[in-house]
Amino acid sequence: MTDSPNQNEVIFEAKNLQISAIRDDGSELPIVKGVDFKVKRGEVVALIGESGSGKTTISLSALGYCKPGLKFAGGEALLLGKDVSKMSTDELRPSRGINVAYLAQSAAATFNPSIKINEQVTESPVLHKTKTQAEANEKALKLYHALELPDPENIGDRFPHQVSGGQLQRLMAAMALCGEPDLLVLDEPTTALDVTTQIEVLKAFKQVIKEEGAAAIYVTHDLAVVAQIADHIVVLYSGEVKESGPTDIIINRPQHPYTKRLMNAIKPLPEAGQGESSSDEYLRKDPALATKDVDAGYGGLDADGAPKIPVLRDINVAIERGKTVGIIGESGCGKSTLARVMAGLLPAAGGEVLLHGETLPPALANRTRDQLQKVQFVYQMADTALNPRQKIADILGRPIEFYLGLKGAAKRQRVDELLDMVELPRQFADRYPHELSGGQKQRVNLARALAAEPEVVLCDEVTSALDTIVGANVIELLKRLRRETGVSFVFISHDLSTVSNFADEIVVLYAGRVAEQGSTDKVLSPPYHPYTRLLVSSVPETRIGWLEEASQTREAKAGVSGAVKLTKQGCPFFERCPLAIPGTCETIDPPQRLDGAGHIIECHREVSELGG
Amino acid sequence: MIAKITYLIAFSFFSTMIVTTPHRHLRTMRGVDLADHGFGGRLMTSLILKRLGIGLITVLAVSVIIFFGTKILPGDAAQIRMGQQATPENVAALREKLGLDKSYVMQYLTWLGNFVRGDLGISLSSDVPIMNLISDRYKNTLFVSVLTAIIGVPISLMLGIMAAMFPGSLYDRILTFISVTLVAAPEFFTATLMVLLFVFALGIGNAVVVGSVEGKGFFELIAHFALPITTLSFVIASQLIRMSRAAVLNVMSSPYIEMAILKGVPRKRIIFRHALLNAIGPIVNVVALNLAYLVTGVIVVEIYFGYSGLATLIVQGVQTRDFVLVQGLGMIFCLTYVILMLIADIAAYASNPRLRHPK
Numbered sequence: 029m030t031d032s033p034n035q036n037e038v039i040f041e042a043k044n045l046q047i048s049a050i051r052d053d054g055s056e057l058p059i060v061k062g063v064d065f066k067v068k069r070g071e072v073v074a075l076i077g078e079s080g081s082g083k084t085t086i087s088l089s090a091l092g093y094c095k096p097g098l099k100f101a102g103g104e105a106l107l108l109g110k111d112v113s114k115m116s117t118d119e120l121r122p123s124r125g126i127n128v129a130y131l132a133q134s135a136a137a138t139f140n141p142s143i144k145i146n147e148q149v150t151e152s153p154v155l156h157k158t159k160t161q162a163e164a165n166e167k168a169l170k171l172y173h174a175l176e177l178p179d180p181e182n183i184g185d186r187f188p189h190q191v192s193g194g195q196l197q198r199l200m201a202a203m204a205l206c207g208e209p210d211l212l213v214l215d216e217p218t219t220a221l222d223v224t225t226q227i228e229v230l231k232a233f234k235q236v237i238k239e240e241g242a243a244a245i246y247v248t249h250d251l252a253v254v255a256q257i258a259d260h261i262v263v264l265y266s267g268e269v270k271e272s273g274p275t276d277i278i279i280n281r282p283q284h285p286y287t288k289r290l291m292n293a294i295k296p297l298p299e300a301g302q303g304e305s306s307s308d309e310y311l312r313k314d315p316a317l318a319t320k321d322v323d324a325g326y327g328g329l330d331a332d333g334a335p336k337i338p339v340l341r342d343i344n345v346a347i348e349r350g351k352t353v354g355i356i357g358e359s360g361c362g363k364s365t366l367a368r369v370m371a372g373l374l375p376a377a378g379g380e381v382l383l384h385g386e387t388l389p390p391a392l393a394n395r396t397r398d399q400l401q402k403v404q405f406v407y408q409m410a411d412t413a414l415n416p417r418q419k420i421a422d423i424l425g426r427p428i429e430f431y432l433g434l435k436g437a438a439k440r441q442r443v444d445e446l447l448d449m450v451e452l453p454r455q456f457a458d459r460y461p462h463e464l465s466g467g468q469k470q471r472v473n474l475a476r477a478l479a480a481e482p483e484v485v486l487c488d489e490v491t492s493a494l495d496t497i498v499g500a501n502v503i504e505l506l507k508r509l510r511r512e513t514g515v516s517f518v519f520i521s522h523d524l525s526t527v528s529n530f531a532d533e534i535v536v537l538y539a540g541r542v543a544e545q546g547s548t549d550k551v552l553s554p555p556y557h558p559y560t561r562l563l564v565s566s567v568p569e570t571r572i573g574w575l576e577e578a579s580q581t582r583e584a585k586a587g588v589s590g591a592v593k594l595t596k597q598g599c600p601f602f603e604r605c606p607l608a609i610p611g612t613c614e615t616i617d618p619p620q621r622l623d624g625a626g627h628i629i630e631c632h633r634e635v636s637e638l639g640g
Numbered sequence: 641m642i643a644k645i646t647y648l649i650a651f652s653f654f655s656t657m658i659v660t661t662p663h664r665h666l667r668t669m670r671g672v673d674l675a676d677h678g679f680g681g682r683l684m685t686s687l688i689l690k691r692l693g694i695g696l697i698t699v700l701a702v703s704v705i706i707f708f709g710t711k712i713l714p715g716d717a718a719q720i721r722m723g724q725q726a727t728p729e730n731v732a733a734l735r736e737k738l739g740l741d742k743s744y745v746m747q748y749l750t751w752l753g754n755f756v757r758g759d760l761g762i763s764l765s766s767d768v769p770i771m772n773l774i775s776d777r778y779k780n781t782l783f784v785s786v787l788t789a790i791i792g793v794p795i796s797l798m799l800g801i802m803a804a805m806f807p808g809s810l811y812d813r814i815l816t817f818i819s820v821t822l823v824a825a826p827e828f829f830t831a832t833l834m835v836l837l838f839v840f841a842l843g844i845g846n847a848v849v850v851g852s853v854e855g856k857g858f859f860e861l862i863a864h865f866a867l868p869i870t871t872l873s874f875v876i877a878s879q880l881i882r883m884s885r886a887a888v889l890n891v892m893s894s895p896y897i898e899m900a901i902l903k904g905v906p907r908k909r910i911i912f913r914h915a916l917l918n919a920i921g922p923i924v925n926v927v928a929l930n931l932a933y934l935v936t937g938v939i940v941v942e943i944y945f946g947y948s949g950l951a952t953l954i955v956q957g958v959q960t961r962d963f964v965l966v967q968g969l970g971m972i973f974c975l976t977y978v979i980l981m982l983i984a985d986i987a988a989y990a991s992n993p994r995l996r997h998p999k
Contacts, residue, residue, distance in 0.1 A: 121904040126904070130899070132899060152903040155904065187997050
């Protein structure tokens with residue numbers, strides 16, 4: 029691929045590309061409606077749009093591949109001058125992996141769980157006989173080094189489940205690059221990652237694409253990511269190109285109304301001063317729900333009463349009535365476990381959960397109906413949380429009947445009120461969940477929790493599976509419900525931006541311990557706990573050049589290579605902390621630094637050292 | 641009589657359920673990534689030990705059901721053995737000798753203890769130790785089931801996997817048609833077709849398996865049992881083909897298979913290197929269930945071809961109200977299931993890289 033240094037060489041070109049879905053009755057539904065764009069050597073072209081815009085379908089056309097149920101309906105997909113949309117699988121095989129390679133959204137699903145990593149990374153060039161196994165191994169080793177993977181000599185001998193998610197994502201890049209392709213197709217390769225991991229993966233991708241001199245199609249819905257990596261942006265909506273041009277122009281001077289809408293939906297950076305505080309009307313000082321020294325985990329208890337797989341250690345959190353508490357942290361920090369302990373789904377191994385100052389039985393089964401009614405749970409995936417065989421009226425009717433004892437017309441009226449409350453038309457009561465869109469299902473999911481007329485609603489990543497614009501609407505709804513009903517929300521998310529413009533208070537969880545907690549403004553302004561600082565500085569900005577700056581900061585340098593690790597004593601963030609005091613931090617539990625206004629930082633450093 | 645056979649069938653079905661349920665339970669446990677939480681190399685061993693324990697509990701539970709289940713049936717063992725003419729004194733003496741005057745719990749414990757030592761008691765209808773009755777029959781059963789397994793299982797799996805390679809093709813559709821027809825066809829129907837085809841149309845083989853197996857060489861034995869083996873191969877093939885096709889197709893819709901396609905991996909390698917490894921678990925399960933059927937469930941085929949095996953023996957036991965025989969055979973069938981399912985589960989654990997190579 030370095031044999032042709034011509035920077036203007038067109039690697040891939042879509043010419044009036046059309047792709048249709050084949051319906052059950054055999055008719056065709058156009059999905060991609062005549063798309064044109066070019067990718068030149070050394071260039072990264074981003075395809076952006078919401079889900080349903082056809083961006084993944086278009087990107088796969090570069091490999092001559094359509095997902096089952098789709099077919100090429102017209103136009104051309106020219107890879108190195110050959111129209112791959114009209115070639116058979118056998119004709120395509122030699123170019124796949126060698127001329128063009130694919131990186132999927134979830135590396136965990138893309139790696140075969142039963143085959144060692146190195147075999148999968150080197151498989152394509154060896155099968156295509158462009159490299160011997162030894163040459164491919166050598167190339168893979170080089171890539172492992174370039175992608176800054178730990179223990180590059182031996183990582184290939186492991187199975188996919190033996191490395192972390194972020195490492196697997198980079199290994200997938202190695203798999204794509206091993207055949208030295210001319211074109212890389214990257215489909216949302218960082219969307220499933222934590223912000224801290226996203227930085228390192230993006231950095232690795234960007235560098236490797238540049239060094240290998242490949243061209244790339246980068247599919248994403250995240251404009252902040254696009255600004256870091258793309259040279260050229262194609263904005264898609266409903267299978268059509270709405271606008272395309274150089275990154276600088278699209279980001280800073282968008283022309284098309286849809287692009288402007290996308291730009292507006294970008295979440296503001298987490299900063300002090302955004303948190304919308306709840307109205308005072310419902311506010312009371314006594315906590316509705318509180319945890320006291322809670323320990324919890326999985327795998328049963330060992331001899332001294334501690335869980336075999338500890339997840340939470342000494343958690344003290346209070347949710348005041350009418351307030352919204354955001355719980356943030358990377359995956360594996362115990363956010364969902366904390367919600368499950370509060371709900372009683374996972375009985376705490378130690379400590380207490382208090383409702384209005386009264387100790388709740390740890391297990392759900394021992395709680396009274398009254399206690400159950402006051403704490404409700406909203407799951408992340410509305411798809412799996414709603415019974416597909418029940419109508420919305422039944423889904424909402426059951427808690428109404430169970431907790432409030434309403435039947436018949438009174439129950440139906442309450443269902444209607446709930447639908448009004450979550451801004452859904454009343455006719456939806458007679459529909460099944462599969463007839464609703466993702467955002468609508470999430471609203472039903474919320475309505476079901478509200479049907480019990482609870483005091484505390486635990487929301488576990490309720491917007492994470494939704495598109496940016498849809499998710500923003502759900503947040504607006506939550507804000508309104510909070511104003512109107514006075515319900516307290518516990519809002520769990522790994523997305524700091526969402527939490528910061530919704531929560532009154534934030535609890536930062538790291539490896540099962542509270543690192544920092546306090547009002548949103550206090551947590552998001554100095555002094556920071558070192559982990560909070562890492563999280564805040566990792567949220568990508570829609571500014572070209574941000575990635576390079578961010579990866580130079582002290583936090584990024586110290587923090588990126590770490591993984592969440594639980595410890596039995598001391599501060600679990602020790603290994604990733606730029607301010608760690610060896611000998612102290614890993615052995616002694618950090619003291620609480622209080623400011624007197626409810627802002628707590630658990631750190632061995634003095635508050636003065638954490639500022640600025 | 642019919643009621644009793646229904647009872648027997650319900651009963652063996654129930655025992656099978658018990659045998660397979662804990663296994664499903666463990667399957668879901670695997671979904672939780674125990675391996676991710678630092679359980680280390682002990683995980684595999686502890687899982688196998690746990691599975692062994694569950695197998696043992698299953699055998700004990702089934703033994704309780706078998707023992708007390710046969711006790712519920714009307715009739716007294718001593719009375720049956722002595723016949724109608726026996727005096728009450730004689731019957732009472734035999735009851736004492738057989739320990740029937742003791743409490744049910746004591747009787748159960750004695751019976752279980754004897755079973756563990758390999759003593760299944762004495763047949764009520766023929767005064768012969770049950771072990772002798774069984775040892776006459778098990779050779780036939782063993783020979784037929786082992787040969788059917790050796791011939792039927794690999795061929796069926798190959799056919800099923802090939803169908804998964806070309807889903808929707810003419811080959812797949814024909815095979816689906818044949819295997820679904822075979823699933824629906826009762827064993828005696830398949831057997832009749834075999835006899836019509838081979839014995840009457842082609843003039844080879846015997847419609848009835850006659851004569852002793854003693855002194856016959858291996859190939860003579862195959863000729864001896866050719867038709868039952870062929871019939872049974874068809875019976876298990878239909879299920880094995882359907883299940884192996886489904887297991888492989890299920891894996892074929894995974895993202896990692898799509899990735900292999902997009903890497904330009906040829907179809908053959910996708911199936912044999914990428915898909916099959918991940919389909920081993922469900923496939924060994926179906927194989928084990930079918931092997932258990934070959935030992936315990938081939939009543940119709942045994943009767944049809946007129947050779948005596950274990951399955952007809954238990955029917956005879958019920959017909960002659962020989963409780964002791966039914967109890968003994970019930971336990972042997974239960975052990976067959978438990979051991980085969982145990983092997984299938986251990987094979988499934990071993991095929992799971994998360995358990996073989998924990999973090």
